[in-house]
Amino acid sequence: xxxxxxxxxxxxxxKKKIEFSNIYEKNIFNMLIKGHKALTAYQLIESYSQVHKxxxxxxxxxxxxKKLVEKNLIHRINFNNSYVACFHENNHETFVGFICNKxxxxxxxxxxxxxxxxxxxxxxxNNISHTNLEIIGTCQKCL
Amino acid sequence: xxxxxxxxxxxxxxKKKIEFSNIYEKNIFNMLIKGHKALTAYQLIESYSQVHKxxxxxxxxxxxxKKLVEKNLIHRINFNNSYVACFHENNHETFVGFICNKxxxxxxxxxxxxxxxxxxxxxxxNNISHTNLEIIGTCQKCL
DNA sequence: TGTTTGATGTTATAACATAACAAAATCAAT
DNA sequence: ATTGATTTTGTTATGTTATAACATCAAACA
Numbered sequence: 001x002x003x004x005x006x007x008x009x010x011x012x013x014x015k016k017k018i019e020f021s022n023i024y025e026k027n028i029f030n031m032l033i034k035g036h037k038a039l040t041a042y043q044l045i046e047s048y049s050q051v052h053k054x055x056x057x058x059x060x061x062x063x064x065x066k067k068l069v070e071k072n073l074i075h076r077i078n079f080n081n082s083y084v085a086c087f088h089e090n091n092h093e094t095f096v097g098f099i100c101n102k103x104x105x106x107x108x109x110x111x112x113x114x115x116x117x118x119x120x121x122x123x124x125x126n127n128i129s130h131t132n133l134e135i136i137g138t139c140q141k142c143l
Numbered sequence: 144x145x146x147x148x149x150x151x152x153x154x155x156x157x158k159k160k161i162e163f164s165n166i167y168e169k170n171i172f173n174m175l176i177k178g179h180k181a182l183t184a185y186q187l188i189e190s191y192s193q194v195h196k197x198x199x200x201x202x203x204x205x206x207x208x209k210k211l212v213e214k215n216l217i218h219r220i221n222f223n224n225s226y227v228a229c230f231h232e233n234n235h236e237t238f239v240g241f242i243c244n245k246x247x248x249x250x251x252x253x254x255x256x257x258x259x260x261x262x263x264x265x266x267x268x269n270n271i272s273h274t275n276l277e278i279i280g281t282c283q284k285c286l
Numbered sequence: 287t288g289t290t291t292g293a294t295g296t297t298a299t300a301a302c303a304t305a306a307c308a309a310a311a312t313c314a315a316t
Numbered sequence: 317a318t319t320g321a322t323t324t325t326g327t328t329a330t331g332t333t334a335t336a337a338c339a340t341c342a343a344a345c346a
Contacts, residue, residue, distance in 0.1 A: 078221035126280035137269035
């Protein structure tokens with residue numbers, strides 16, 4: 001990820017006045033922001049132990065991930081059970097993005113067209129809880 | 144699922160001249176066709192043991208599910224790790240559907256708008272392997 | 287008939303996730 | 317400050333989803 005994008009994201013977080021509950025939350029979010037690649041919970045455990053010299057238990061990581069999802073700071077990627085930082089001021093009931101099947105880089109895309117489509121399909125009467133469009137392929141860098 | 148829809152599906156399968164490799168494949172596909180509800184692998188194991196008085200091992204079920212996916216007879220639903228029979232003559236690299244979070248009923252939707260959208264986003268250059276739009280909500284029956 | 291090949295059976299284990307309870311920190315009311 | 321309630325964090329155990337690895341059996345065929 002470009003540095004500017006990273007900084008824009010951080011400044012968004014500042015604007016939103018989001019506060020991390022604890023150091024784990026902060027550290028894990030920072031790990032997910034780096035490179036904008038999606039990581040699994042167990043990759044995070046591994047990486048955390050290397051970077052911060054501390055072994056986290058799965059439960060601890062999953063608790064943090066849950067909180068970060070609730071705070072709309074990360075998305076879960078269903079394709080490979082991974083998690084990625086969110087860079088949009090989006091409504092978080094919707095995810096639209098491209099996922100590289102080689103490097104797990106995520107490219108989030110605008111949600112508007114999908115919301116329109118859902119409406120057009122008449123599904124908006126169905127008390128939609130969330131909408132998830134995952135497009136899997138290989139990014140230009142990996143090709 | 145309506146009986147006519149079920150029959151149309153079965154006649155499609157006949158037309159496609161699909162043959163099941165073994166009795167498990169046939170039985171499991173028939174279980175997935177009933178009601179057009181998505182079932183997990185372990186629900187299938189449970190149900191299979193009740194209906195057919197035979198205990199399948201996970202490995203056996205997953206092998207069957209893999210084959211059925213390859214034959215384009217079923218889709219995997221990422222939302223809840225479940226599998227559902229497919230009723231369309233679709234291209235199976237794309238799934239577009241509504242999933243009821245109460246009863247797991249699946250309502251497949253046309254793919255064309257999503258394919259257009261992918262193109263519009265410029266993602267079609269990325270060697271797309273598959274595209275998955277899952278809209279989660281509560282169906283009219285459950286509401 | 288013996289050998290190869292593919293399908294099926296079986297065991298073990300990997301990968302992902304949460305329940306349940308313990309311990310400690312926070313905080314409000316006295 | 318002390319007590320008791322509440323929330324947060326730590327820990328153990330377990331549940332859920334999925335696959336690797338190898339054994340066995342059966343069909344095909346030289």
